Amino acid sequence: EDQVTQSPEALRLQEGESSSLNCSYTVSGLRGLFWYRQDPGKGPEFLFTLYSAGEEKEKERLKATLTKKESFLHITAPKPEDSATYLCAAYSGGSNYKLTFGKGTLLTVNP
Amino acid sequence: EAQVTQNPRYLITVTGKKLTVTCSQNMNHEYMSWYRQDPGLGLRQIYYSMNVEVTDKGDVPEGYKVSRKEKRNFPLILESPSPNQTSLYFCASSPAVYSNQPQHFGDGTRLSIL
Numbered sequence: 073e074d075q076v077t078q079s080p081e082a083l084r085l086q087e088g089e090s091s092s093l094n095c096s097y098t099v100s101g102l103r104g105l106f107w108y109r110q111d112p113g114k115g116p117e118f119l120f121t122l123y124s125a126g127e128e129k130e131k132e133r134l135k136a137t138l139t140k141k142e143s144f145l146h147i148t149a150p151k152p153e154d155s156a157t158y159l160c161a162a163y164s165g166g167s168n169y170k171l172t173f174g175k176g177t178l179l180t181v182n183p
Numbered sequence: 184e185a186q187v188t189q190n191p192r193y194l195i196t197v198t199g200k201k202l203t204v205t206c207s208q209n210m211n212h213e214y215m216s217w218y219r220q221d222p223g224l225g226l227r228q229i230y231y232s233m234n235v236e237v238t239d240k241g242d243v244p245e246g247y248k249v250s251r252k253e254k255r256n257f258p259l260i261l262e263s264p265s266p267n268q269t270s271l272y273f274c275a276s277s278p279a280v281y282s283n284q285p286q287h288f289g290d291g292t293r294l295s296i297l
Contacts, residue, residue, distance in 0.1 A: 106285055115187070115273050115288035116226075159226070170216075170241060171286060173226040 074099040076162050078174035085181050088149045093177045095160030096142040103165040105143050107136050110157045110176070119145075119158075150181045185210045187289035189274050195295040196264060204259045204292045206274030214277040215257040216241070216286065217249065219270040226273065232257055264296045 075098045085091055097105065104123055108116035120129040122138035129136045133154065135146040145158055157178045161171040187208045196202055208215065216231040218241075228241030232251040246268055248260040257276075261268060271293050275286040 108288075113291070115275075115290045118285040118287065121285055161226075170228050170231070171226075175223065175225040 074162060074164050074172040076160055076172050076174040078158075078160050078177050080177060081175070082178040083180070085147075085150055085179070087151055087181055087183050090146070090148045090150070092147070093145040093158055093160075093179070094142060095145070095174055097160075097162045097172075099162045099164040099172065101164055102162060104163040105138055106161045106163070106171065107143070107145055108159040108161065110159055116159055147179070150179075152181045152183050155179055155181045185287070187274055187276055187287055189272075189289040189292045191292060192290065193293050195297065197297050198265055199263050202261050202264060202294075204261075204272060204274075204294070206257045206259065206289060207255050208257075208274075208276040208287075209255065210276060210278070210287070211254065212276035212287075213254070213279050214286075215251065216275045216277075217247070217257070217259050218273045218275065219243065220273060220291075221270050229259070229272075261294075264294075266296045269294060269296045 077096045079094045104121050106121050107119040110116045120136040125140045127138050133148050137144045157176040159176045160174045190205045213234050217229040218226045220226045227243050229247050230249040232238045235254050238249050271291050273291050274289045277286045278284050
């Protein structure tokens with residue numbers, strides 16, 4: 073059974089204090105690793121897709137990386153508006169196109 | 184604007200009273216899916232549809248029904264809601280099955296079953 077584990081569950085940073093969120097996965101034949109951002113009262117908003125180990129994607133202060141066992145979301149010099157829950161999801165290519173989600177990391181950036 | 188629209192956004196109802204949550208997408212996506220999100224459990228798939236008239240169960244289908252008569256719409260039906268179906272529900276869509284393109288989510292429907 074596919075599993076995705078995110079750590080830490082919650083992270084509190086000061087504005088400008090860089091850090092990383094972790095997503096470890098156990099899936100048979102990873103076809104895609106997705107990162108989403110979820111704000112309170114909203115649906116998950118797509119950030120990145122990573123397809124193979126060694127791949128990196130960047131968007132503003134966020135950078136996602138992928139190894140054969142885990143993915144990291146690096147946040148450089150975060151701002152309060154980066155506060156949100158960050159979700160990681162894996163797709164193993166099954167016929168139901170089911171995303172297996174982690175439980176998320178709640179990031180709070182204090183000014 | 185490309186979007187997935189769910190209605191209602193909030194609903195409080197009573198046990199046993201049938202309800203339908205609508206989901207509509209304007210991106211001509213083939214694939215649509217319903218998830219529920221519960222504290223400590225994350226997002227879990229309820230049902231999915233690979234195309235019109237093609238639906239199948241996800242991980243937690245008990246107590247739910249779906250239909251896909253048109254490509255753009257994928258309603259979620261609770262025939263006899265129970266309190267354990269109190270949750271936050273999300274509809275999602277994606278261009279095609281067997282692809283690794285991202286799923287796009289609606290803003291959610293918060294259901295409270297008393």
